[in-house]
Amino acid sequence: MSGTSPKQIQHNHLPSAIVTPSCVKRQSDERRTSRRQHEGAYKFKEIVVKLCDGFTHVTLATTATLKNAVNPQVLTELTYLLNSLRYDNSRLLLISATGSVFCSGIDPHFFLERKESNAADRLLDALKGFLTELIDFPKHVIVAVNGAAVGLGTAILPLCDIVYASDKAVFSMPYTQLGQTPEACASYTVPQLLGSALAGEMFTAGRRLTAAEACQHGLVSQVFLHSNLMQQVIPRVKQMAAASRLVLETTKALVRTPHRKLLAEVLQQECACLRTHWSAAAFLDNAQAYVKKNHVKNDLF
Numbered sequence: 001m002s003g004t005s006p007k008q009i010q011h012n013h014l015p016s017a018i019v020t021p022s023c024v025k026r027q028s029d030e031r032r033t034s035r036r037q038h039e040g041a042y043k044f045k046e047i048v049v050k051l052c053d054g055f056t057h058v059t060l061a062t063t064a065t066l067k068n069a070v071n072p073q074v075l076t077e078l079t080y081l082l083n084s085l086r087y088d089n090s091r092l093l094l095i096s097a098t099g100s101v102f103c104s105g106i107d108p109h110f111f112l113e114r115k116e117s118n119a120a121d122r123l124l125d126a127l128k129g130f131l132t133e134l135i136d137f138p139k140h141v142i143v144a145v146n147g148a149a150v151g152l153g154t155a156i157l158p159l160c161d162i163v164y165a166s167d168k169a170v171f172s173m174p175y176t177q178l179g180q181t182p183e184a185c186a187s188y189t190v191p192q193l194l195g196s197a198l199a200g201e202m203f204t205a206g207r208r209l210t211a212a213e214a215c216q217h218g219l220v221s222q223v224f225l226h227s228n229l230m231q232q233v234i235p236r237v238k239q240m241a242a243a244s245r246l247v248l249e250t251t252k253a254l255v256r257t258p259h260r261k262l263l264a265e266v267l268q269q270e271c272a273c274l275r276t277h278w279s280a281a282a283f284l285d286n287a288q289a290y291v292k293k294n295h296v297k298n299d300l301f
Helices: 019-039 072-085 110-112 119-136 188-195 196-205 211-215 226-241 245-278 281-297
Strands: 049-052 057-061 092-097 102-104 140-144 149-150 162-166 170-172 223-225
Touching: 049 072, 049 223, 057 072, 057 110, 057 226, 092 102, 092 226, 110 281, 119 245, 140 226, 162 211, 162 226, 162 281, 170 211, 188 196, 196 281, 211 223
Parallel strands: 057 092, 092 140, 102 149, 140 162, 149 170, 162 223
Antiparallel strands: 049 057
């Protein structure tokens, strides 16, 4: 993020994020032990996890009606994964998705099909847990966006470290259509990246960005042909994973730690607003209209 001068970054802000050489071996031993404890302890239903050479690859493959939409189960699995990866030997995390859509955002069917009085609380608890873990995650998170990134699918990208995209990717945050406010700290991060005018147009007018536009504005680092997105991304991830874990984690700590307190405050404020909107009767009407529009057009994205 912009707005933080070098004088504002002080070493006492980085107590646990900076890794010193003397503790590398001890942490490595702890991570191997923890990895053995975690392996096989949790069965993922909504994501596919693959341990690669030097990095972990997680693929969104949710069972939601909307393609790769997110509900409390998906968020819980992602939170568990992030927490466990803190203690293994992988240096990076790569996130991608199956099918033609990267992520459809929060699943409105979760509210429409259950209509539980505590639905908003359940989703908020899961969302806040995932985002807190993502904000504090010590390793680089690399994202390969294969198609539409809607709502949360776009909002989380500034919280990640490198974003690659297919030339068919489209980025949108149609919050007013759903009758809700921004999520995933997007009310802060998106204006910082795109400027307040474009961010406002995305939030309130449903503006969509093409992959080229997203790259031009800094949301995406590189755009590749859709047909060989992963063939371009995987070698780059392997090359980065060959670097020193100490250097990788220290670099991320220097870049990200000064903003974590502010992001935590923004997250708290956004969740309070979302609780109000998700609990309102009008939200269910908006969600129903949104789902119907998706069904009629079959590819809203």
